[in-house]
Every structure is written in C-alpha cells, then in structure tokens.
Amino acid sequence: MCGIVGILGTKPVAADIVDALRRLEYRGYDSAGIATLENGKIGRRRAPGKLRNLEDRLRESPLDGLAGIGHTRWATHGAPTEGNAHPHMVGDVVIVHNGIIENFAELKQELIADGATFETQTDTEVVAQLVARARAGGMSPREAVRTTLARLEGAFALAIMFRDEPDLLIGARKGAPLAVGHGEGQMFIGSDAMALAPFTNRITYLEDGDWVALTRRSMELYDVEGRQTVRPMSFSQVSSNLVDKGNHRHFMAKEIAEQPEVVGHTLAEYVDFAERKIRLPDKLRFDFAKLDRLTITACGTAAYAGLVAKYWFERFARLPVEVDIASEFRYREAPLPKNGLAIVISQSGETADTLAALRYCKSQGQHTLAIVNVPESTIAREAEIVFRTYAGPEIGVASTKAFTCQLTVLACLAIGAARQRGAISAEKENELVSALVEAPRHMAEILKQEKHVADIAKQISHARDVLFLGRGINYPIALEGALKLKEISYIHAEGYAAGELKHGPIALIDETVPVIVIAPRDELYEKTVSNMEEVAARGGRIVLLTEADAAGAAHDRFERISIPHANPFISPLLYAVPVQLLAYHAAVIIGTDVDQPRNLAKSVTVE
Numbered sequence: 001m002c003g004i005v006g007i008l009g010t011k012p013v014a015a016d017i018v019d020a021l022r023r024l025e026y027r028g029y030d031s032a033g034i035a036t037l038e039n040g041k042i043g044r045r046r047a048p049g050k051l052r053n054l055e056d057r058l059r060e061s062p063l064d065g066l067a068g069i070g071h072t073r074w075a076t077h078g079a080p081t082e083g084n085a086h087p088h089m090v091g092d093v094v095i096v097h098n099g100i101i102e103n104f105a106e107l108k109q110e111l112i113a114d115g116a117t118f119e120t121q122t123d124t125e126v127v128a129q130l131v132a133r134a135r136a137g138g139m140s141p142r143e144a145v146r147t148t149l150a151r152l153e154g155a156f157a158l159a160i161m162f163r164d165e166p167d168l169l170i171g172a173r174k175g176a177p178l179a180v181g182h183g184e185g186q187m188f189i190g191s192d193a194m195a196l197a198p199f200t201n202r203i204t205y206l207e208d209g210d211w212v213a214l215t216r217r218s219m220e221l222y223d224v225e226g227r228q229t230v231r232p233m234s235f236s237q238v239s240s241n242l243v244d245k246g247n248h249r250h251f252m253a254k255e256i257a258e259q260p261e262v263v264g265h266t267l268a269e270y271v272d273f274a275e276r277k278i279r280l281p282d283k284l285r286f287d288f289a290k291l292d293r294l295t296i297t298a299c300g301t302a303a304y305a306g307l308v309a310k311y312w313f314e315r316f317a318r319l320p321v322e323v324d325i326a327s328e329f330r331y332r333e334a335p336l337p338k339n340g341l342a343i344v345i346s347q348s349g350e351t352a353d354t355l356a357a358l359r360y361c362k363s364q365g366q367h368t369l370a371i372v373n374v375p376e377s378t379i380a381r382e383a384e385i386v387f388r389t390y391a392g393p394e395i396g397v398a399s400t401k402a403f404t405c406q407l408t409v410l411a412c413l414a415i416g417a418a419r420q421r422g423a424i425s426a427e428k429e430n431e432l433v434s435a436l437v438e439a440p441r442h443m444a445e446i447l448k449q450e451k452h453v454a455d456i457a458k459q460i461s462h463a464r465d466v467l468f469l470g471r472g473i474n475y476p477i478a479l480e481g482a483l484k485l486k487e488i489s490y491i492h493a494e495g496y497a498a499g500e501l502k503h504g505p506i507a508l509i510d511e512t513v514p515v516i517v518i519a520p521r522d523e524l525y526e527k528t529v530s531n532m533e534e535v536a537a538r539g540g541r542i543v544l545l546t547e548a549d550a551a552g553a554a555h556d557r558f559e560r561i562s563i564p565h566a567n568p569f570i571s572p573l574l575y576a577v578p579v580q581l582l583a584y585h586a587a588v589i590i591g592t593d594v595d596q597p598r599n600l601a602k603s604v605t606v607e
C-alpha cells in the first residue's frame with residue numbers, strides 16, 4: 001500500500017524523505033515521488049518503478065528544500081506512470097495520499113463542470129483541486145483543508161503542503177494510518193513509526209477522523225467533530241536499524257529460515273516451559289468457560305491461521321468457532337452472541353477489512369482479542385486485548401514467519417481455552433504443550449531439506465496449474481500452500497480439501513498437473529492417501545509431504561518431502577514450512593520479484 005512521509009526540517013530533507021520511503025518499501029508500491037518547498041517554489045521529482053529510479057532523478061536534478069513530502073504509490077486509480085505518481089500539485093497546493101476517495105468520480109465531475117482540468121487519472125487529484133480552489137477563494141490553508149475533508153468519503157491518509165507556507169505541514173487520517181513524529185525544532189509525519197524511526201521515537205498516532213496542522217515547533221490537532229484536541233505522545237520501540245537480508249538472497253528466504261527462532265520466542269511468551277502449561281494473562285476480561293461461540297476474522301494467510309485454529313478450538317476446547325474472511329464478514333451484519341469473543345488476526349495490524357471487522361465486533365458488544373505482529377498498529381491499539389506474535393519485522397510481502405507465529409499463539413490460546421472450559425485434563429494440556437515446544441526443533445529439521453525441496457520446486461516451476469490437497473487441520477495448509485505459490489511465482493494454484501476432489505476438481509488432473517499432498521500420520525492419513533491414489537490413477541504428478549517413517553510401497557512411487565514425526569496437533573506448523581519453501585524456490589527459478597511480487601502490497605489499508 002502507499003507510504004507517506006512528510007518533514008519540516010532544519011536542513012535539506014530530500015535524502016531523509018527517501019530514507020523514510022525506503023523503510024516503507026515493504027508495504028509494496030509501483031512508483032514514488034517527492035516534493036520540497038524551496039524559495040517560494042515547489043520542486044517535485046517522480047518516477048515509476050523502484051525508489052532507485054527516484055534517486056536517479058534526484059541525482060540528476062537535486063531538491064534542496066527544508067520542508068517536503070514523499071510517497072510510494074500502490075496504484076488504485078490510474079496506471080503506475082510518472083504522471084500518476086504522487087505528490088500531486090494544483091496551484092500552490094501539493095499533496096500525497098494513501099487510500100481511496102470513494103466519491104472522487106462525482107467530485108471530479110463537479111470540478112470539471114466548474115472549469116477545472118485534470119492532469120492525472122488518480123482520485124488524489126480531486127483533493128488537491130478542492131484544497132487549491134478553497135485557497136484561491138480566500139480560505140486559509142487550515143480552513144481549505146478542513147472544508148475539503150468534510151467532502152471526502154472513503155478511507156485515506158493525506159499529507160499536504162502549501163507553496164507559500166514553508167513552516168506548515170497538514171496531515172489527515174480517516175481509515176488509513178498516520179503518525180506524527182516530534183523532533184527538536186523539526187516535525188515529521190509518516191504512515192507508521194517504522195518510517196520515522198531514524199528521526200525520532202516520540203510518536204503521536206492520529207485517531208480516525210483526526211487532522212493535524214504541524215509547524216516545526218507546534219502541533220494543532222482536531223478530531224472528527226472539528227474540536228481541537230490532544231492525543232498522547234508515546235515512545236516507539238521500533239528500531240531505527242533498517243532490517244537487512246543477512247546472508248539471504250531475499251527477505252522471504254530469511255524469514256522462512258527464522259521460523260524456529262521466532263516461533264520459539266512466541267512460545268516463550270505464552271508457555272510455562274517448566275510446568276508444560278499455557279500462561280494466559282490475568283488481564284483477560286472474559287472467561288472461555290462462559291463462551292458459546294468464538295468469531296475469528298482475518299484476511300489471506302492470517303485467515304488460514306484462523307481456519308487452523310477452528311479445528312484446534314473445536315476439538316480441544318469444545319468451543320464452536322466461526323471463521324470468516326474480514327472483507328465478507330464486515331458487511332454481512334452477522335448476529336453475534338452477547339458477551340462473545342471475537343479474535344482478529346493480522347501481521348500488519350493495519351488491514352482495512354480486518355480493522356473494520358474488529359470495529360463491527362466491538363459495536364456488537366463483543367470482547368475483542370487481536371493477534372498482531374506490529375504492536376503499535378491500529379488494530380493493536382483498538383482491540384481490548386492483544387496477543388502479540390514475536391516474529392519481528394516481516395518485510396517479504398508473502399507472509400511466512402508471521403503465519404507460523406500466529407499459529408503458535410492460536411495453539412496456545414486453544415489449549416488455554418480448553419483448560420478454562422475443563423475440556424482437557426492436566427495430562428492432556430501437558431501432552432499438547434510438550435508437543436508444541438518441540439515445534440521449533442522440528443522446523444529446523446525441515447529447513448535442512450531445503451536443497452531437496454528446491455529440486456522439486458524446479459519441476460513445479462514448469463507447471464501451469466498446481467493443486468494442493470490436505471484434510472482436517474491441514475486443509476488450511478493446502479490453501480496456504482496454493483496462495484503462497486500463486487502470489488510469488490504467478491503459477492496458478494488451488495488448495496482443496498482432499499475429500500472434495502472428486503466433487504469437481506479431479507477433472508483437472510492429468511500428467512501436467514503437479515499435486516502436492518499434505519498427509520501427516522494423523523487419523524485421516526489413510527483417507528488422504530486414498531484420495532492421492534485417485535489422483536495417481538489419473539496420471540497426476542504427486543509430491544507427497546508426510547512423515548519420514550510413513551513407509552509403504554505406494555509412497556516410493558512419488559516425489560516425497562519427509563517431515564519429522566510429531567504429535568499431529570502441531571502438524572500445521574511443520575507442514576507450513578515445506579510449502580513456503582516450494583513456493584519460494586519455484587519463484588526464484590522463474591525469476592519473479594520474490595519480496596515484492598507484482599500487484600501486491602504488504603499492508604493492505606484499502607478495502
């Protein structure tokens with residue numbers, strides 16, 4: 001998603017703005033731009049593609065202003081061309097924007113009818129036009145922004161500067177995140193604290209509907225009702241070090257390799273290793289024993305973590321669970337039980353649909369629990385209780401370590417819930433926790449097979465379509481394997497519940513279609529193997545992921561990735577790793593942009 005940076009500085013700001021934009025690169029973007037104010041003029045440089053293209057422009061033609069705004073654009077309205085790249089300028093106004101102005105078409109029509117001409121296909125330009133017109137009509141910058149904001153519908157964050165006001169930077173937030181950074185005689189604005197970390201750790205997060213007028217020494221903040229108000233300043237823990245790839249070729253490779261460590265860190269927060277018990281925080285304001293139903297919402301990979309959790313909560317805690325993708329859940333006006341518990345899961349903590357689902361659940365009187373990786377994110381700040389994943393910064397667009405850490409937290413919660421509900425004995429809790437703490441060791445074993453997985457990925461990389469099959473608790477891992485493969489290698493892939501195959505998808509099977517079968521030795525193993533034989537009988541090329549000791553003549557006919565023998569309870573954590581590796585190596589062989597695949601964004605702040 002788009003990234004926003006603004007600086008009122010004491011020295012030329014262009015280089016700092018580019019640095020901050022680099023820290024927002026992980027969000028995904030397809031063009032970038034910057035504007036600074038210098039001697040009563042607005043200087044602007046923009047470029048399609050990566051930030052290095054913008055840096056080339058700046059080298060050819062530097063900007064020296066002491067105040068400026070910058071932007072990485074993830075195209076929504078109009079192709080990712082230089083012309084559509086932000087900042088957008090109309091008259092004395094220059095503006096950057098993240099999000100979508102939903103009523104831009106009608107505003108544009110109205111402006112055109114009033115004589116305005118447009119240079120871009122973006123929705124953002126209507127905002128610049130409205131502010132510029134209000135200014136031309138005699139309004140002050142603050143007044144012009146205030147009246148413009150009142151006309152905008154949608155979810156957005158904005159940073160706005162004025163040619164003749166070198167000590168003024170206005171920011172606004174509705175839906176999309178925006179933070180103010182306080183410096184010494186300097187002020188900053190950014191999409192998140194990570195962007196501002198090199199400059200300051202003193203951060204004020206804007207609330208929804210807020211807008212703020214900054215000078216180098218002051219901050220005036222207005223809430224959604226237009227009342228001047230104060231928001232707390234917090235000290236961000238985000239490190240100013242730019243996360244690097246270490247010895248890895250891609251962030252995704254590094255993040256896959258980090259999983260034993262970060263799953264271990266996450267376990268350390270929620271497990272009493274000595275007693276082999278789950279530690280639930282005292283501050284829980286609900287009792288699992290009193291719940292009739294649990295509602296889990298999330299998007300993409302995080303939603304698949306929720307789907308795995310459904311199996312865990314239902315089986316061990318005997319607690320019915322409803323899982324839905326947040327983009328559907330938020331609009332279907334689901335009736336929710338009184339005093340129920342809603343869990344939202346999000347790596348970024350900024351996903352627009354998940355945030356909306358959280359707000360809906362709150363409005364329906366639910367207790368809310370967020371599983372998030374970014375502790376200062378909007379979802380973390382708005383949920384009643386936060387269970388953090390300790391994955392560390394995840395930079396690759398495709399979620400890997402955040403997913404397995406989400407699974408880890410959910411497994412702990414499910415065991416904790418099972419205990420509170422009296423659904424499992426102390427011995428069973430012991431058994432499950434003992435299995436869980438073994439997960440990092442098993443994951444490390446699986447990672448040792450990377451070369452073998454890469455060889456199999458080579459064969460898959462020629463396929464046009466790939467199927468992933470799983471059953472029960474590993475059905476969501478089949479969905480996740482397919483998502484991972486398609487999003488980074490662009491090979492079409494689908495995940496299916498193995499038992500569903502003969503209800504349609506089996507028609508796709510021929511010798512050109514690799515079928516990845518996820519089959520731990522659990523109670524459904526024989527059934528999955530039967531489904532696999534049905535595929536083999538029709539010429540499908542099978543890659544079997546199962547335990548090393550799952551012997552049998554049938555298996556020797558297929559490509560095989562051996563997974564350590566473990567309690568089936570933790571199998572989703574283990575089988576996630578080879579499917580990630582398969583996707584990663586297929587993408588590397590094909591030569592796609594693994595960390596920033598086309599069209600994708602890391603932090604999806606629009607719906």
Ligand code: F6R
Binds near residue numbers: 350400603
């Ligand atoms: C896929 C992927 C996405 C995210 C989804 C939710 O690899 O990363 O499907 O899982 O966009 O993002 P978060 O977890 O930030 O809410």
